[in-house]
Amino acid sequence: MFKIITAVIGRDLKLAMRRQADIVSALFFFIIVVSLFPLGIGPEPDLLRKLAPGVLWVAALLATMLSLPRLFADDHRDGTLEQLALAPHPLGLVVTGKVIAHWLVSGLPLALVAPVLGIQFDLSADALIVLTFAILIGTPALSGIGAIGAALTLGLRGGGVLVSLLVLPLYIPVLIFGAGAVDATVTGLGGEGHLSLLAALTFASLGFAPWATAAALKIALE
Amino acid sequence: MKDRFNLYRFASPATFYPLAGAMIPYFVAVSVVFGLAGLWLGMLVAPTDFQQGEGYRIIFIHVPASWMSMFIYLVMAFWAAIGLAFNTRLSGMMAQALAPTGALMAFLSLLTGALWGKPMWGAWWVWDARLTSELILLFLYIGYMALTAAIDDNRRSDKAGALLLLVGVVNIPIIYFSVKWWNTLHQGSSVNLAKSSMATTMLWGMLLMAMCFWMYSIAIAFMRVRTIMLERERNTEWVKAVLTGGEK
Amino acid sequence: MLEADNLECVRGERRLFAGLGFRLKAGELLYLQGKNGSGKTSLLRMLIGLLPPEAGEIRWKGQSIKSDDFRADLCYLGHLNAIKEELTPLENLLAAARLADEELSDDDALDALEQVGLAGREDLACKFLSQGQKRRVALARLVKEKRPLWILDEPFVALDVAAVDWLAGIISGHLQRGGLAVMTTHQLVDIPAGTVRELRLS
Numbered sequence: 001m002f003k004i005i006t007a008v009i010g011r012d013l014k015l016a017m018r019r020q021a022d023i024v025s026a027l028f029f030f031i032i033v034v035s036l037f038p039l040g041i042g043p044e045p046d047l048l049r050k051l052a053p054g055v056l057w058v059a060a061l062l063a064t065m066l067s068l069p070r071l072f073a074d075d076h077r078d079g080t081l082e083q084l085a086l087a088p089h090p091l092g093l094v095v096t097g098k099v100i101a102h103w104l105v106s107g108l109p110l111a112l113v114a115p116v117l118g119i120q121f122d123l124s125a126d127a128l129i130v131l132t133f134a135i136l137i138g139t140p141a142l143s144g145i146g147a148i149g150a151a152l153t154l155g156l157r158g159g160g161v162l163v164s165l166l167v168l169p170l171y172i173p174v175l176i177f178g179a180g181a182v183d184a185t186v187t188g189l190g191g192e193g194h195l196s197l198l199a200a201l202t203f204a205s206l207g208f209a210p211w212a213t214a215a216a217l218k219i220a221l222e
Numbered sequence: 223m224k225d226r227f228n229l230y231r232f233a234s235p236a237t238f239y240p241l242a243g244a245m246i247p248y249f250v251a252v253s254v255v256f257g258l259a260g261l262w263l264g265m266l267v268a269p270t271d272f273q274q275g276e277g278y279r280i281i282f283i284h285v286p287a288s289w290m291s292m293f294i295y296l297v298m299a300f301w302a303a304i305g306l307a308f309n310t311r312l313s314g315m316m317a318q319a320l321a322p323t324g325a326l327m328a329f330l331s332l333l334t335g336a337l338w339g340k341p342m343w344g345a346w347w348v349w350d351a352r353l354t355s356e357l358i359l360l361f362l363y364i365g366y367m368a369l370t371a372a373i374d375d376n377r378r379s380d381k382a383g384a385l386l387l388l389v390g391v392v393n394i395p396i397i398y399f400s401v402k403w404w405n406t407l408h409q410g411s412s413v414n415l416a417k418s419s420m421a422t423t424m425l426w427g428m429l430l431m432a433m434c435f436w437m438y439s440i441a442i443a444f445m446r447v448r449t450i451m452l453e454r455e456r457n458t459e460w461v462k463a464v465l466t467g468g469e470k
Numbered sequence: 471m472l473e474a475d476n477l478e479c480v481r482g483e484r485r486l487f488a489g490l491g492f493r494l495k496a497g498e499l500l501y502l503q504g505k506n507g508s509g510k511t512s513l514l515r516m517l518i519g520l521l522p523p524e525a526g527e528i529r530w531k532g533q534s535i536k537s538d539d540f541r542a543d544l545c546y547l548g549h550l551n552a553i554k555e556e557l558t559p560l561e562n563l564l565a566a567a568r569l570a571d572e573e574l575s576d577d578d579a580l581d582a583l584e585q586v587g588l589a590g591r592e593d594l595a596c597k598f599l600s601q602g603q604k605r606r607v608a609l610a611r612l613v614k615e616k617r618p619l620w621i622l623d624e625p626f627v628a629l630d631v632a633a634v635d636w637l638a639g640i641i642s643g644h645l646q647r648g649g650l651a652v653m654t655t656h657q658l659v660d661i662p663a664g665t666v667r668e669l670r671l672s
Binding site: 004010011014019080 | 541569
C-alpha cells in the first residue's frame with residue numbers, strides 16, 4: 001500500500017523538479033497578490049494587521065487553484081493516467097500519492113514564505129507562528145478537495161475556470177478556520193480550537209477526497 | 223433488467239414521459255390552491271407585527287424559498303445516489319431538471335432576505351450566518367449547472383454531476399457549521415431571524431406557501447425533464463411516436 | 471481464458487456494435503479489424519475494464535474483469551505512449567514498472583532499451599527523441615513483460631520495417647509462452663507463432 005503511494009510521490013516530485021518554473025510561478029503569484037493588498041487599502045499597520053489573516057489565506061486558496069488544472073491533465077494527455085488506472089491497486093491510493101506530491105510542491109512552499117509576507121503586514125511573532133502552522137496543516141485539505149474538482153473537469157473546455165467554480169465554495173471551511181486561527185491569536189483568544197478543527201478537516205479530506213477523486217477519474221476515462 | 227426491480231419500469235423515459243405529462247396539471251392546480259391559501263393567511267389574516275409592521279410579511283416568501291432551496295439540493299443528491307448505484311438514466315435527468323429550480327429558490331431567498339433586511343437592519347446585506355450559507359448554496363447550484371453544461375456526453379455529464387452533488391451534500395453541514403462558528407466569533411450580537419414565539423397563523427401561512435413552492439417545483443421539474451428526455455432520446459422510436467402523434 | 475458475451479457499445483447516440491462475443495484461449499491472438507469509428511478502440515477499452523459495456527459481460531479466467539486480480543494479469547498499450555517527456559527512457563521504463571507493481575531491474579530495463587534500438591539514448595530526456603523513438607520506448611515495456619494478457623492498440627503504427635519484424639517476434643514469443651493477445655491494426659502483420667483469429671467490426 002505504501003509502496004505505490006511512495007512510487008507516485010517519487011515520480012511526481014521528479015517531474016516537478018524538471019519543471020521548476022511551475023512551482024516558482026505559483027509561489028510568486030501568491031507573493032504578488034498578497035503584496036497588492038496594502039497598495040489597494042493603504043499602509044496603516046492596524047488595518048493591515050486586521051486584514052492579514054484573510055488576505056494571506058485567500059491568496060493561498062487562489063495560488064492552489066492555479067496548479068490544480070494540471071494535476072491530472074498532463075497524465076491524461078500522454079496516456080499515463082490510463083496506465084495508473086489499470087495498475088493492480090486501488091486508484092484511490094494512486095490519487096493519495098498525487099495529492100501528497102501536489103501539496104509538497106504547492107502548499108508547502110506557501111507555508112514557507114507566509115511568515116515573510118506576514119512581517120509585511122506587521123504581524124506579531126506569535127501570529128506568524130500560528131499563520132505558518134495553519135497554512136502548513138490546512139493546505140493538504142486544499143490539495144485533497146481540489147483533486148476532486150480537477151478530476152471532474154478533466155479534459156473539458158474551460159476546465160481551469162470551472163475548477164474554481166466547483167472547488168472554491170468547498171474551500172470555505174478551510175478559509176474560515178485557517179484565517180480564524182491567526183485572527184484569534186492576534187486578538188489574544190488563542191487559536192488552538194481553530195487549529196484542531198483545521199487538522200480535523202485535513203484528515204477528513206485526505207481520507208475521503210482521494211476515493212471521490214478516483215471515482216471521478218474513472219468517469220472521465222470512460 | 224426488467225425483472226430485477228419493478229422501479230426500473232418507471233425509470234424508463236418511455237414510461238415516465240407520459241406519466242409526468244399527465245401529472246403536471248394536477249401539481250399546478252394544487253400549487254395554485256396552496257399558494258392562494260397561503261397568501262390569504264399571510265397577507266390578510268396574520269396580525270401586523272408590533273415591531274416590524276407590515277414589512278415582515280415577506281417571510282412568507284423568504285422562509286419557504288429557503289426551505290425549498292435546501293430540500294431540492296437533498297432531493298438532487300438522492301437522485302445522484304440512485305443514479306450512481308443503479309445506473310438508471312432517469313436519475314441524472316431528474317437531478318439536472320431540478321437544479322435551475324433549486325438555484326431559483328436560493329436566489330429568491332437571498333433577494334427577499336435583502337428586501338427584508340433593508341427595513342429591518344438598515345442594510346441590503348448583512349453577513350448573517352443563514353444568508354451566507356444560502357449564498358454558498360447558490361454557488362454550489364451554479365457549480366453543478368456549470369459542470370453538467372460543460373460536458374457534452376450525457377452519461378458522463380450525469381455521473382460527474384452526481385458525484386459533485388454527493389461531495390456537496392457531505393460538505394454542506396461542514397460549511398454551515400463553519401459559517402455559524404465564523405459568525406458567532408465576528409458578530410457580538412447575533413441577529414435572530416425567526417422568533418420562537420411565532421404565531422400559529424404565521425406558521426400555517428409559511429407551511430402553505432412551502433407546499434405551494436413544493437408542488438410548483440415538482441411541476442416545473444417534470445416539464446423540464448420531459449424536454450430533456452425528448453432532446454436526449456430524439457433518435458428512439460418512442461420519441462418519434464410522441465412527436466408524430468402530437469403532444470400528449 | 472478471455473471470454474466476451476453479447477457485448478453492446480453505445481457512444482453518444484450511435485450504437486457501434488451489439489451482440490458481440492468471442493472466446494480466446496492461451497496462445498491465441500485476436501486481431502480486431504474495422505474502419506475508423508467502427509468501435510475497435512471502444513472494444514479494447516471495454517476489454518481493459520475502463521469502459522463499462524452497455525450490455526453483456528467480459529470474463530477473465532471465469533471471473534468478471536471488475537475484480538482487481540484481472541488488472542494484475544493485464545498489460546495494455548494504448549495509442550498514446552504513456553511516457554513522460556521530461557524523463558529519460560530508462561526512468562520512464564522503471565517508473566512505469568514501479569507504478570504497475572512489476573519487478574524490473576536496471577539491467578533488464580537497459581537490456582530492453584537496447585533491443586528496441588535505443589542504446590546510448592537511455593539518459594536523454596524523451597522530449598529530444600523522435601516520434602518513432604518515443605513509440606519504441608513505450609514498446610520496450612513488452613520486452614520483459616510476463617503478464618499473460620496483452621491488449622495492444624495499433625502497436626505497429628509509426629514503426630519501420632525492421633521494428634515491425636522485431637515486434638512481431640516479441641508477440642509470437644509471448645504467444646509461445648502461453649500468453650494471449652488482442653490487438654487492433656490496419657496492416658496485417660504475419661505473426662509466426664500461435665493461433666491467429668480475426669474479428670471484423672462493421
